[in-house]
Amino acid sequence: xxxxxxxxxxxxxxxxxxxxxxxxxxxxxxxxxxxxxxxxxxxxxxxxxxxxxxxxxxxxxxxxxxxxxxxxxxxxxxxxxxxxxxxxxxxxxxxxxxxxxxxxxxxxxxxxxxxxxxxxxxxxxxxxxxxxxxxxxxxxxxxxxxxxxxxxxxxxxxxxxxxxxxxxxxxxxxxxxxxxxxxxxxxxxxxxxxxxxxxxxxxxxxxxxxxxxxxxxxxxxxxxxxxxxxxxxxxxxxxxxxxxxxxxxxxxxxxxxxxxxxxxxxxxxxxxxxxxxxxxxxxxxxxxxxxxxxxxxxxxxxxxxxxxxxxxxxxxxxxxxxxxxxxxxxxxxxxxxxxxxxxxxxxxxxxxxxxxxxxxxxxxxxxxxxxxxxxxxxxxxxxxxxxxxxxxxxxxxxxxxxxxxxxxxxxxxxxxxxxxxxxxxxx
Numbered sequence: 001x002x003x004x005x006x007x008x009x010x011x012x013x014x015x016x017x018x019x020x021x022x023x024x025x026x027x028x029x030x031x032x033x034x035x036x037x038x039x040x041x042x043x044x045x046x047x048x049x050x051x052x053x054x055x056x057x058x059x060x061x062x063x064x065x066x067x068x069x070x071x072x073x074x075x076x077x078x079x080x081x082x083x084x085x086x087x088x089x090x091x092x093x094x095x096x097x098x099x100x101x102x103x104x105x106x107x108x109x110x111x112x113x114x115x116x117x118x119x120x121x122x123x124x125x126x127x128x129x130x131x132x133x134x135x136x137x138x139x140x141x142x143x144x145x146x147x148x149x150x151x152x153x154x155x156x157x158x159x160x161x162x163x164x165x166x167x168x169x170x171x172x173x174x175x176x177x178x179x180x181x182x183x184x185x186x187x188x189x190x191x192x193x194x195x196x197x198x199x200x201x202x203x204x205x206x207x208x209x210x211x212x213x214x215x216x217x218x219x220x221x222x223x224x225x226x227x228x229x230x231x232x233x234x235x236x237x238x239x240x241x242x243x244x245x246x247x248x249x250x251x252x253x254x255x256x257x258x259x260x261x262x263x264x265x266x267x268x269x270x271x272x273x274x275x276x277x278x279x280x281x282x283x284x285x286x287x288x289x290x291x292x293x294x295x296x297x298x299x300x301x302x303x304x305x306x307x308x309x310x311x312x313x314x315x316x317x318x319x320x321x322x323x324x325x326x327x328x329x330x331x332x333x334x335x336x337x338x339x340x341x342x343x344x345x346x347x348x349x350x351x352x353x354x355x356x357x358x359x360x361x362x363x364x365x366x367x368x369x370x371x372x373x374x375x376x377x378x379x380x381x382x383x384x385x386x387x388x389x390x391x392x393x394x395x396x397x398x399x400x401x402x403x404x405x406x407x408x409x410x411x412x413x414x415x416x417x418x419x420x421x422x423x424x425x426x427x
Contacts, residue, residue: 025044026044028045030072030073031043031045044057050395052392069416074398075398076389077386078398079125079376081286082288083351085153086131086136087106087113111139119414126376126380128156134157137203137204137205140153151419152394152419156206158200160210162188184196187234190229194233194234197237198237207245212225213253216318223254224251226257228257231258244379259285260283265286265338266285267342269330280336285336286379289327291323292354332362339358355412395420399416
């Protein structure tokens with residue numbers, strides 16, 4: 001058994017690293033076991049070997065170690081369906097780091113960002129794209145093996161776009177740099193796009209990420225950057241391999257193109273009309289708004305007005321001005337909403353900022369929490385494993401002071417985190 005340290009923190013027993021004595025009994029003052037359903041009062045949760053064994057009413061006698069959360073609200077570990085763990089920097093700073101820092105260092109940064117995310121209560125993330133070296137693939141496997149601590153990772157490996165599209169790292173760089181840039185994830189024409197999908201599958205991608213439009217941060221514009229036959233080839237091939245497809249899209253034309261071809265989720269979806277909303281419902285696709293990217297933009301610009309190149313800054317201003325309008329249109333119409341932050345554009349560890357934005361643009365706290373648990377578990381294909389606190393599921397749970405259904409901001413201060421039955425240290 002690995003060494004561990006115990007400390008009292010806010011009434012809870014917290015384990016630093018290593019295995020815990022099993023079983024573990026948790027006394028919860030209030031329990032949101034299944035977001036979307038009623039909150040329970042005093043409850044007892046028993047955890048053994050990383051799994052939830054039982055959930056019962058009242059405070060039952062402890063079996064093994066007792067964790068006292070009687071003054072807390074306990075809910076399932078949160079899920080962020082859109083992160084980029086390999087960097088917490090953007091704009092000119094982020095671009096420079098890609099030329100000055102080693103691949104191993106970026107992998108360590110991914111683990112560092114993963115721990116920020118885990119300590120913030122997000123026990124599972126979907127990493128939607130990193131560099132050719134595959135930091136998220138390595139980190140996913142290291143966490144699964146118990147070599148390092150971090151959130152459960154579902155990863156897309158390297159994101160795919162057409163040449164000159166949002167994922168083309170040569171945009172805005174000179175020919176000498178271009179000669180050394182990765183292009184294996186770029187495709188042109190249906191046959192080449194099928195190759196790009198198969199490559200990421202062979203590397204171990206859990207999900208596929210493509211871009212049908214340009215992007216804010218790449219300065220490539222917001223219009224469609226892909227043809228019908230390319231989108232069809234990408235999505236159909238991914239589905240043939242059993243992989244869901246997350247689609248980066250800002251402009252409505254790119255979103256419609258993706259939805260008509262069976263996309264499983266739309267990331268950003270910044271500009272929508274009524275037809276877009278209808279297509280969402282027909283496809284039963286999830287909308288991942290990533291509204292809190294605005295926080296990252298505003299903070300970096302406040303620190304340095306020249307943090308971004310002029311072409312990118314122009315698109316950032318557009319993004320700031322329009323953010324939230326699509327959610328305000330899609331949610332009342334019955335579009336399924338999933339929770340994602342695009343952390344890396346916004347800051348890792350502050351993922352819960354997204355909840356405030358979702359509530360600001362029309363969702364109730366209960367609906368926003370369901371988006372980050374039940375809905376995201378379904379999107380990731382992990383409903384049997386995570387998203388609720390029920391017997392047989394992974395022991396991923398968090399606790400907060402106060403009532404998140406009354407004030408969603410309490411989710412920004414996490415008092416207790418358990419991931420896969422192991423308690424997570426607080427710095």
